[in-house]
Amino acid sequence: MKGMDLFHQGGWELVKVMPTPSSVVIGQEIHVLSQFFFSSLSIISSKFKNGYIKCRKLIGARFFNIGYGELADTFNSSRDNVGHGTHTLSIAGGNFVPGANVLGLGNGTVKGGSPRARVASYKVCWPDEANECMDPNTLAAFEAAIDDGVDVISISVGGEPKEFFSDALSVGAFHAVERGIVVVSSAGNVGPTPGTVSNVSPWILTVGASTTDRGFTNFVILGNKKKFKGTSFSSKVLPVNKFYPLINAVDAKAKNVSVSDAEVCDEGSLDPKKLAGKIVVCLRGGLSRVSKGYVAAKAGAVGMIVENDEDSGNAIITDSHVLPASHVTYDDSISIFQYINSTKRPKAYISSVMTELEITPSAVVADFSSRGPNTIEESILKPDITAPGVNILAAYPDGIPLTEAPLDDRQSPFKVDSGTSMACPHVAGIVGLLKTLNPKWSPAAIKSAIMTTAKTTDNNFNPIVDHRGLEANPLAYGAGHVNPNSAMDPGLVYDITIDDYLNFLCARGYNTKQIKRISKKNFICDKSFKVTDLNYPSISVTNLKMGPVAINRKLKNVGSPGRYVARVKTPLEVSIIVEPRILEFTAMDEEKSFKVLLKRSGKGKQEGYVFGELVWTDFNHHVRSSIVVNLGE
Structure with missing residues (x-):
């Protein structure tokens, strides 16, 4: 983090904050080198002495690389090498920063959910063939965070759901909740298929993703003067109102390439002789949307339209494209294809991007947000709640390009990204504020306050819908979309003790050995307790x-x-x-x-x-x- 020095002294961390004592967001925002990170907030205030804050043990950054051999020597650092951790941790606890924007768009003052919190990061995932986070590192990071005295843990790590006693994240989270620490985690990004939600333990606050009422909008204008609203974040623009030939990617396919590869603009699928100087239409799927643009640009395209298939519906995502581009809905895709097929010389123009506010409807459940039911224990509804997770503008580290596209060296102190990883820290930041207001509330009480005050209507006062425009349900949004102001004063809460959780496990048939894998205490089960009694x-x-x-x-x-x-x-x-x-x-x-x-x-x-x-x-x-x-x- 800029404006800060971090070093060890006598088992404590001394953090030099410049230039004023009002800056109390402390710690280096870091990232685990896969797609996930593990971070926490501490909302206990500390006094300055000679320009320094004395924090209880580590408030800053740690890394855990047990079992990686030579990799540990290569990546012996907690530094963020990808950017995802910086982005998400700033959502949870970033300070007030005026003039934040990405490529000149979305300009304004940005802050995290708990902007006066101290933050700590724990790097637990490393690149390997399986791209996994090893259980010993996850558990070690949980224990370190507990020992560091944190108040909230935000962890955007996920995978296939497992029985609670065999899931390292679940076990680590239980230990944290035993100590009064709220654990917030992402629901996963494999929706809208039912039964895909991860992090399903009842003691974890599991967060799905919804849209916000702000977007980054541009338009596709066809030669027949029809206009279609899309989204993009390209730093390149076409000359104003200059139309270019429009071509379906299938019609631009290279020799010996399948139609299925060409329609999604797969690597090497497009013929430069057919595509040069044209705007190409690529179907969503296969390569990432940004990679499609790189393939198209390399083949000579001047612009790209990314079109949804029927399953993707109206879900359009903002990306930092390497060429002028626009992502449009399925319904608009049909109209664009009809136009291409209706004329011998189709043409189109892609407008520049503008920031749009007060979009309706909002919130809409994101298509990628994983859905219930809970495949481990269906009597526990997951996800618990949704929060903003689409097109979120937040911090991004120096020295890392905005995309992974080859030859793309664009950098920015901020980035727009989407995922339940972005939704999770929104809720973690809210938890930090509730913990400040109600320091004696248990993790379950805080979770209840957030869930029972959630909204199930959008900003038009209609029921929340999904990416297809159909009414969503609790298998998609849990309790609803988070409503922070109401969570401050819930009136009543559903509280749960640690023994309640253990009795729940007993009712599921866990034996003494399995329960000890989750909690170290010798526990005698209440045989009258049923799973539905949690x-x-x-x-x-x-x-x-x-x-x-x-x-x-x-x-x-x-x-x-x-x-x-x-x-x-x-x-x-x-x-x-x-x-x-x-x-x-x-x-x-x-x-x-x-x-x-x-x-x-x-x-x-x-x-x-x-x-x-x-x-x-x-x-x-x-x-x-x-x-x-x-x-x-």
Whole structure:
């Protein structure tokens, strides 16, 4: 980080911050050399002495490279060599920086979610043939973060879901939660396929990605004067209103190249003799969108239109293209192809990019954001929530090009990127603020406050939709889209103790040895505890075809005394009864129990998943829980 010196002294870290004592975002934002990073926030304030802050042990950067042999000598550093860690960590805890922009676009003051936090980074993933993060490094980093006294851990590491006792991230996160540390993680980027969500442990706050109301917009104008809105971040522009010949990539394919390779503008698939001086239309898929542009530019194209297939729908992503380019929706793609096929001399123009604000609808669930159900334990709804994860502008390190395209040497102190990795630190920053306001709240209470105050409507006050424009559901967004201001005052929370989590594991059939792999304590199971008794802020019923299900929950008052009434939104196929319907709280931290009874109503013909919600309200607070019911096959 610029303006900072970091060095060791007597087991402590002394951090020199320049030029003023008001700058308290401390630490080098770093990246694990694959696609993931591990970072934390400490929100405890410290006093300056002779220009230095004395921090408890390490507040800065560490790396863990156990088991990599010669690689450890080559990459014996916590430095960010890719940029992903700098980007994401600045989202969580970056300070206020005026004049932030990328290639002149999106100009304004940028900050992280907890801009006055101290930050620490732990590098745990390294490049190898499998491009994996080794479990010993993940666990070592968790233990180091715990020992460093952090308050929040943000970890955008993911993979195939595993049983909790065999998942290093899950085990490390449990140890952190035992110490009162909130662990926030990304849901994964393999949506919209169902059952793809990762980081599914109930003690982790799992975050999916949604859009924001800001975009970077340009337009494709065809020779027939039709105009289509797209997105891009190219630093190159075409001459104003100068039209160029337009060609489908398939019509520009090189000899002995398959149509499927040419239509996605694969490496070596385009013939320069056919493409030179033209704008090419490439289908999404195969190579990255930026790499398609490099292939097209190398073959002589002056511009590129990236078109969605039907599955991609309206999901368009901003990229730092190496040539004038625009990414357009599936519906617009059809119109562009129809135009190309309707005339002998199709032509087009790609306008320059502008920053667009107040886009509607927003938030929209990102197409790449991994979906539920939870394939390890379906009674725990995942993801828990969504947050901004599309076209996010944040910090980027010096010396690293904006793209991986060959010969692209463009650099910027900021970059726009997309992924659940970007959504995760948004929530981590919010957690840091809630931890400041409510230092005695447990990780589960903070998680509940964020989930039960989430929004399920967009900025048009309509239900949140997905990338196809269809109404989304809790398997895509969990509790909804994060709503930070409301999370400050949730009224009631669903709290969970460490013993509750261990009883949950017992109810899943874990034996003493397996439980010890997660928690070191000798634990005696409560045999009356059922999996459905875990006091989770959402409700997921796995198979209602097997008969009625009773869900036990309890709420803790964290606000003023009040009388809360239950309101239920029930799907046609299900009968939902809440007992009692009224909860009256007379004191802070008072807890009240209730039961939710669910059974088939005998109405409707829907199979599979149906959705509802439970809201406890005192007409000031609205404590909302998503309800997901698997009706069974």
